[in-house]
Amino acid sequence: MRFRLTDDQRALRDGVRGLLARRFDVRAALDRPGHLDRTLWRELGAAGFFALRLPEERGGTGLGLPETVLAFEEAGRALLPGPLIATHLAAATVPGAADGSAVVAHVDGRLVEWLAEADVVHGEAAGAVPLRSVDPLTPLHEVPEAAVLEGVAHEVSLLTAAEQLGSAARTCELAAEHARTREQFGRPIGAFQAVQHLCAGMLVRVEVARAAVYAAAVTGDPADIAAARLLADEAAVRGARDCLQVHGGMGFTWEAEVHLHLKRAWVRTHRTGDVTESMELLARNLLTGVD
Template sequence: MRFQLTEDQRALKAGVRELLDRRFGREALRAAVDAPGRLDRELWRALGDAGFFALRLPEADAGVGLGLPEAVLAFEEAGRALLPGPLVATHLAAGRVPGAATGETVVTAVDGELVEWLEAADVALGEVAGAVPLRCVDPLTPLHRTPADAGGRAPDPVAALLTAAEQLGTAVRVQELAVQHACTREQFGQPVGAFQAVKHLCADLLVRTETARVAVYAAAVTADPVDIAAARLLADEAAVRGARDCLQVHGGMGFTWEADVHLHLKRAWVRARRGGGGTESEELLAARLVA
């Protein structure tokens, strides 16, 4: 059995990265930070044209006809680029909500007591009456809180896995940023990456990222809820701890508004609050072990 990505999967991953580099590069990211709460509809439609939301729809239904592993690869790239918007909810709504598959309709959904991008979305799935806006730590993720747990259901395993894929993308990106800074920033006449403490931080970043990658990719193949729970825990840890370690590599510069590192950390914090993370995944794993 081969566990490497196929040529088509590598091409899909590269294609999504190329699209996001072209349509949502660093300038677009900083522009989005300066205009919080505004969703780029043109970019959303471009994602629809590329098949991002329709990846798992059958070709007979005007979809791409791929599977969960391919969706995970696409969402990993979205996480790496810090792409804003209710990506998971719109992807899951493709085929059920008209226009979601093509990017013409932006769909959000209640997740426990929280709902993302409520004011920018065309359709909200779940009870949102009386939802109140929150001041979110991530400027690229406007949040509302519902009066009570409007979800009322167990977290969707696919949603949890796609969130894990986004977290993996953040882990990959902060690892890249840490290594780049460690190789170019100099202190005492040598790159900071030459110091043992910084080497250890970068090594830990790599180990956590690759451990999460294996778990996420495996869960995409098995689609087993327990495998997804394990992948979600590892991906949340890789994203949050990875971003914190990347901040340490950057030193005081990492905490400034001009740096992108803190944006990755804040997004990782917000994603970690989505359904299927934290205690929910731990309880699921514990129940399987006891059984």
């Protein structure tokens, strides 16, 4: 199996990264928590973000799951807020979802992200009550009874893994940058073995998760997706924690984005395909055919 990106895939990845770098500032978003930037949402739609897998004759770009994973990895890296996955999955069925003129949310388990900002909600959200979210950029509601997403659960899990991968890669970069520039006792903290071990562990988890997520995007196999989700969740959560260790107390300040990656990673772990569901799926897969 080949994991080398094509020129077109690299161009897509770089294009999404460039768009988000120009148009999205996570610190500015913190000034209006719970508010979805509709102008940016429409720009994402115009750029084809939500219609990546729609056929060209239906206004999409006609790309596949691997390219979609690359785009969502960049969204995770930038901490882009909003019900991205739900709107992407609704592009073929909900008018306005593909071009970003409509915001779609779905009831996923007991938690619903961005319910108040959604134009369309998939699933039963009656009786939903707002929760105080640990992530200031992901408003949450809780519904009385857990719901199961029919037909798209594996895609939700894979795209969540892609977002987690992007976040893990970003915290790895932040840790390495800080270790090179922050000095203690007259030398960069990256010269100390304990910090080196933290950074090395982060990089290993990122690259292992990357291989798993990219492979699952190619095969689309539920077991591969479950494995990718487990590895990406671990890379995102442990990576953010280790990055906080490298930064010390300043990692918890609002001027740093490290703690925001940890909080978003925590919220993502509660989506469909969480650690329990993924482990159970892998266990069933391993036991298939065993007497």
